[in-house]
Amino acid sequence: MKLDILAIAVHPDDVELGCSGLLMMEKLHGKKVGVIDLTRGELGTRGTAEIRTEEAAKAASIMDLDVRENLNMADGFFSNDEKHQRLLISAIRKFQPEIVLANALADRHPDHGRAGKLISDACFLSGLRKIETADSNGNLQNHWRPKYVFHYIQDRYENPSFVYDITPVFERKVEAIKAYSSQFHSTEYNKDEPQTYISTPEFLNSIIGRQQMFGKMIGVPYAEGFISEKMIGVKSLDAFVQLDT
Numbered sequence: 081m082k083l084d085i086l087a088i089a090v091h092p093d094d095v096e097l098g099c100s101g102l103l104m105m106e107k108l109h110g111k112k113v114g115v116i117d118l119t120r121g122e123l124g125t126r127g128t129a130e131i132r133t134e135e136a137a138k139a140a141s142i143m144d145l146d147v148r149e150n151l152n153m154a155d156g157f158f159s160n161d162e163k164h165q166r167l168l169i170s171a172i173r174k175f176q177p178e179i180v181l182a183n184a185l186a187d188r189h190p191d192h193g194r195a196g197k198l199i200s201d202a203c204f205l206s207g208l209r210k211i212e213t214a215d216s217n218g219n220l221q222n223h224w225r226p227k228y229v230f231h232y233i234q235d236r237y238e239n240p241s242f243v244y245d246i247t248p249v250f251e252r253k254v255e256a257i258k259a260y261s262s263q264f265h266s267t268e269y270n271k272d273e274p275q276t277y278i279s280t281p282e283f284l285n286s287i288i289g290r291q292q293m294f295g296k297m298i299g300v301p302y303a304e305g306f307i308s309e310k311m312i313g314v315k316s317l318d319a320f321v322q323l324d325t
Contacts, residue, residue, distance in 0.1 A: 084111035086177035086226075088168070090116060090195035091121040091155070092136040093263055096256045097287060098232030099181045100143055101246025101304045104253065107144050114147035115140065116171050118195055119155035126273045127262030139259040142252060147175070156191060160198040168202035170213040173221040180226045185307070188235040196231055200309065203229050229307040233290075240305030241312065243294045245323060250302040252289065257284065298323040 085106055089095045095103070095115050117136065122129040129189045133150070140148040151167055173178070183192045184198035205211055207225025207302050215221055233240060246253060261269040265281045277283065294303035300323050314320070 081112065081114075081175065081270075083114045083146065083175040083177045083248070085113045085179045085181065086116065086175050087114070087181040088116045088118065088183070088195075088199050090118045090153075090158075090183055090191045091124075092132045092150070093121070093139075093260045094183060094234070095181075095232075096139050096143075096191070096253070096260065098137075098183075098234055099304055099306070100199065100256050101249055101253045101291070101302070102113055102181065102244045103145070104143055104249040106246070106248055107146075108249070109128045112146045113143075114175060114177075114321075115143075115149075116168075117148070117150045117303070118153045118158065118168075120150060120152065120189075121155055123134040123155040123173075124263065125276045126271075126279060127269075131262050132260070135260045135262065137255040142256040142259060158191075158194070158198070160194060160201060162272040164198060165202045165205055166211075166213060167212065168198065169206045170221065171204040172202060172226070173213060173224045174215060176222075176224045177226050178228075180229045181250070181306070182229055182231050184231050184234040184236070184238070185309075186236065191311070192234050200229055228308065228310060228312075230308055233305045233307065236306075237290075238307055240263065241299055243305045245295070245298065245300045245303050247295065247301045247303075253291075254284075254288070 087095045107113050120129040121132045147226050149151040183196040185196040187194040209223040213221045294305045295301050
């Protein structure tokens, strides 16, 4: 299945926090959207990898994704090396996305920055025809390079290259985040496990506040912010949308 937009995340729940609004909006616009999780989040303090897998499936249903896959890299111990790049290149060539959404290039969690660079490098290398990869049936894949890689903003604040209005789907975004009841504040998840940085009510409130702040930049209730390493070009000034009139 060819995708228009592929979001790649090192942990299940990164996409929900960082760019699920954009994915849902683009799906409403008729685009095909999907997610690849690099790891199962097995090192998380709360829950288990099996629980995270169930939560990811629930969130995928809420977001109405066309596909969600997991590459089963080792949480915390994957590297930006040839082995992992080839694995990700094969996935990129499988779905041939026009746009890739990726982890932040630097963040509080070291996995985020390492994954952000791995994704950027793999997207570039995927376009080199002399790098050979095969699909699950052993057939050689065609080279493919996405037009853009946009990094969603995670824990550390960064000035976005652009913001995307997610107001129509914001409540669904919150619902998708809350699908991870083992990770975030929830009255449903009552196992005797320690509180973490992200399991308090204040953390989810900070996510909502961030989306409100990005929205205020363009005069809408809620928006998500993205960083582009590549210069964004337009063919017409009509491409700019004035929302804060």
